[in-house]
Amino acid sequence: MRRGLFWILLIIIGFSLPATVLAAGTPGVTKDEVTIGMTCPMSGPAALWSAMALGNSAWAKHINDQGGIHGRKIKFVVKDDGYNPSRALANLTEMKDDVLAYGCVIGSATANASKDFLLTSKVPVVHVHANPRIWLGTPAAQRRNIFIAYPDYIDESEAVAKFAVTKMGIKTIALFGQNDDWGKSAEIGIQKAIKALGGKGKFAGFVTFEVTDRAVGGHALKLKELGADAVVIYGAPTQAALIIKEMAKIGYKPKIFTANPLGDPLMYKIAGELWEGAYPAVSGNVSLPGVDPQADRVVDILLKYEPALKGREFLGVTGATTMMLIAEGLRKAGKNLTRESFVKAMEGIKNFKCEGMGAPITFSAKQKMGLNAIRICEAKGGKHVPISEFMIFNPLF
Amino acid sequence: MNLVESYRDDLKLIEKPWTGCWIGMTLLVLVLLPWFSSAHWVYLGTLIFIVAVGIMGQNLLIGYTGQISLGQAGFLAIGAFTFGHLAKLGIPVGLALLAAGLMAAFFGVLVGFPSLRLKGPYLAIVTLGFGIAVYQTFTSFEVLSGGRMGLVVPKFPALFGFSREVSMYYFALLLGLTFTLVTYNLVSSYLGRAFVAIRDNDIAAEVLGVNLTNYKLLSFAISSFYTGIHGAMFGMFMGFIEPQMFNFSESLIIFVAVVIGGLASVEGAIFGAAFVILIPQIFSGYREFVPVIFGVTVVLIMIFEPLGLAGRWFKIRLYYRNWPFR
Numbered sequence: 260m261r262r263g264l265f266w267i268l269l270i271i272i273g274f275s276l277p278a279t280v281l282a283a284g285t286p287g288v289t290k291d292e293v294t295i296g297m298t299c300p301m302s303g304p305a306a307l308w309s310a311m312a313l314g315n316s317a318w319a320k321h322i323n324d325q326g327g328i329h330g331r332k333i334k335f336v337v338k339d340d341g342y343n344p345s346r347a348l349a350n351l352t353e354m355k356d357d358v359l360a361y362g363c364v365i366g367s368a369t370a371n372a373s374k375d376f377l378l379t380s381k382v383p384v385v386h387v388h389a390n391p392r393i394w395l396g397t398p399a400a401q402r403r404n405i406f407i408a409y410p411d412y413i414d415e416s417e418a419v420a421k422f423a424v425t426k427m428g429i430k431t432i433a434l435f436g437q438n439d440d441w442g443k444s445a446e447i448g449i450q451k452a453i454k455a456l457g458g459k460g461k462f463a464g465f466v467t468f469e470v471t472d473r474a475v476g477g478h479a480l481k482l483k484e485l486g487a488d489a490v491v492i493y494g495a496p497t498q499a500a501l502i503i504k505e506m507a508k509i510g511y512k513p514k515i516f517t518a519n520p521l522g523d524p525l526m527y528k529i530a531g532e533l534w535e536g537a538y539p540a541v542s543g544n545v546s547l548p549g550v551d552p553q554a555d556r557v558v559d560i561l562l563k564y565e566p567a568l569k570g571r572e573f574l575g576v577t578g579a580t581t582m583m584l585i586a587e588g589l590r591k592a593g594k595n596l597t598r599e600s601f602v603k604a605m606e607g608i609k610n611f612k613c614e615g616m617g618a619p620i621t622f623s624a625k626q627k628m629g630l631n632a633i634r635i636c637e638a639k640g641g642k643h644v645p646i647s648e649f650m651i652f653n654p655l656f
Numbered sequence: 657m658n659l660v661e662s663y664r665d666d667l668k669l670i671e672k673p674w675t676g677c678w679i680g681m682t683l684l685v686l687v688l689l690p691w692f693s694s695a696h697w698v699y700l701g702t703l704i705f706i707v708a709v710g711i712m713g714q715n716l717l718i719g720y721t722g723q724i725s726l727g728q729a730g731f732l733a734i735g736a737f738t739f740g741h742l743a744k745l746g747i748p749v750g751l752a753l754l755a756a757g758l759m760a761a762f763f764g765v766l767v768g769f770p771s772l773r774l775k776g777p778y779l780a781i782v783t784l785g786f787g788i789a790v791y792q793t794f795t796s797f798e799v800l801s802g803g804r805m806g807l808v809v810p811k812f813p814a815l816f817g818f819s820r821e822v823s824m825y826y827f828a829l830l831l832g833l834t835f836t837l838v839t840y841n842l843v844s845s846y847l848g849r850a851f852v853a854i855r856d857n858d859i860a861a862e863v864l865g866v867n868l869t870n871y872k873l874l875s876f877a878i879s880s881f882y883t884g885i886h887g888a889m890f891g892m893f894m895g896f897i898e899p900q901m902f903n904f905s906e907s908l909i910i911f912v913a914v915v916i917g918g919l920a921s922v923e924g925a926i927f928g929a930a931f932v933i934l935i936p937q938i939f940s941g942y943r944e945f946v947p948v949i950f951g952v953t954v955v956l957i958m959i960f961e962p963l964g965l966a967g968r969w970f971k972i973r974l975y976y977r978n979w980p981f982r
Contacts (some may be wrong), residue, residue: 301944302944302946302947303905303944303947306944307749309944318883336941337941338940338941339936339940339942339944339946340940341936341946341947343901344894344896344901345703345890345894345901346936346937346940347893348699349696349699349700349703349933349937349940350695350937350940352695353937353940355695355696355697356694356696367806368806368896368898368900368901371808371896372894372895372896373808373897374896375811375895436800438795438796439795439798469792469795469796503782
């Protein structure tokens with residue numbers, strides 16, 4: 260029982276230590292180490308995205324094995340948030356005084372809940388994998404520390420629809436989308452495209468589903484009734500796979516186009532052979548393993564350090580691009596590393612390709628969305644093969 | 657712990673000077689926390705006070721009245737979205753909070769009706785169904801939930817020269833203390849004793865003059881009111897809510913907190929809230945093993961301390977009552 264008292268006292272003493280006693284100089288920077296923090300759903304409903312943290316971690320180890328950057332090794336700290344926004348924010352506040360920068364925040368709910376903190380904490384953030392429009396309307400001065408290279412859904416869906424009509428000869432397009440702003444963004448984008456095409460294509464209609472829906476047989480029937488040549492899918496992999504299977508069951512096989520979150524060839528494992536011939540969009544900041552040699556080289560390195568990425572290579576590569584951008588920022592910042600010098604260095608990144616992958620990324624003092632781009636691919640022989648050049652849109656901010 | 661010789665003795669919140677001393681010290685530490693601790697602990701402290709309100713409400717229902725409910729996430733969501741919409745309309749924080757609690761209480765009464773006929777697992781299933789129905793309703797109707805981007809809720813303002821986070825911390829502390837005092841008084845009152853009588857034997861309680869219909873519904877209403885306030889405070893604290901934040905796992909977390917903290921114990925509710933917030937946070941660096949660690953901790957506590965953390969706290973106090981003279 261006295262041991263109990265000892266632990267209670269120890270906790271009280273530990274709790275009382277002022278944070279300032281523990282911190283000195285630039286947070287997360289020592290003579291031979293720089294700490295980067297990340298909150299990530301490593302468990303829970305979005306645990307698949309843990310591969311992105313592993314990708315970051317593997318790339319940091321790779322850099323360290325090459326001697327680090329300016330004599331500093333990268334210490335990568337990742338904390339699980341279970342895709343729970345309050346836990347994600349708790350992780351970010353916990354790491355605030357211990358890291359130079361945050362590497363990636365994943366998911367719209369998490370990003371939305373953390374937005375105010377990220378805007379005011381003065382900790383640089385590289386990559387936020389969420390709808391970039393959440394940052395619109397925030398003061399430009401507060402966005403100074405935020406660096407994003409994730410495509411906008413409206414621009415993406417507009418480009419997908421235009422591509423379908425002009426390059427693939429599609430006459431009518433239907434949308435199968437999540438009943439929320441993601442799906443609605445896609446509807447806006449497709450309608451913009453149809454309007455711009457001036458009668459060349461037609462928008463047949465929007466069939467919505469809920470995030471929790473698993474029985475989509477009725478949705479498939481509605482889509483068949485719309486009779487479109489192509490169905491654009493804006494939803495999670497589960498519903499995408501289910502709707503393709505249900506449509507096939509009733510003998511309706513339109514061309515399938517999808518949003519970039521379905522750009523992972525992992526879709527073959529979920530949807531099976533029916534995925535063959537689909538046209539997924541892929542985010543512009545990555546290249547495709549199994550197709551692009553640059554991506555294959557990155558995959559080899561990642562698997563060397565994190566064998567658990569086997570089977571999730573695409574997500575691993577996507578995650579690693581964050582660490583590649585951070586590494587570039589660290590190189591440019593030089594030996595005298597502070598948050599300020601890092602932000603300035605990030606703002607100086609021009610036409611940077613992560614290990615030669617993807618479209619070029621450019622940040623500046625005014626441009627915090629470094630890349631707004633996608634590429635259309637075709638699912639062929641178990642791979643996603645690009646069939647378009649990178650489509651680069653104007654950055655939102 | 658002590659021989660209670662009168663009703664007045666039974667109503668005493670602080671029985672011994674030493675108890676008053678450590679409660680005073682704890683309060684002092686909590687009030688001074690933002691002055692000597694990091695923003696992270698202020699954040700966690702705020703979250704614990706907020707969650708503790710909801711757990712206290714659940715403890716009134718599950719621990720004191722013996723009505724098992726697995727639909728708390730539904731009441732949380734109702735409270736959070738009611739507050740969110742009202743706050744966006746410019747309704748003052750106090751009024752919006754009250755409305756959020758009352759709205760949740762109203763739905764609590766509706767859900768309470770089946771409790772008049774159902775018990776144990778059957779009631780649990782009904783409440784579970786309610787939680788799922790609420791979640792589905794919010795996901796299906798964008799006008800209620802704000803859609804995929806969710807609902808941006810105005811945050812608590814910065815007051816008295818403090819930052820917004822510290823102001824929110826003090827507001828949550830004040831609300832947590834208020835609800836703690838109210839709950840202590842509630843469980844010592846006729847109402848609380850009626851709840852306990854229903855839990856122990858509802859037929860005997862009815863024979864003794866406890867109106868089962870009224871008190872069971874009242875228990876649901878009060879408990880849901882607390883949960884609604886919890887939801888509203890959570891929405892205000894995060895500044896953003898979406899239906900996914902109130903899924904079934906949230907109901908389970910609240911249920912776990914009630915049991916781990918200690919059934920029918922006000923302190924237990926606070927311990928339970930601290931447990932469900934701190935354990936995942938402390939072990940967050942263990943990545944995918946966090947749920948495993950959380951689960952194993954729950955199992956270990958249940959094996960070694962079936963009365964929950966409140967039971968352990970009671971034993972510690974009992975042991976040190978005469979310390980060091982043992």
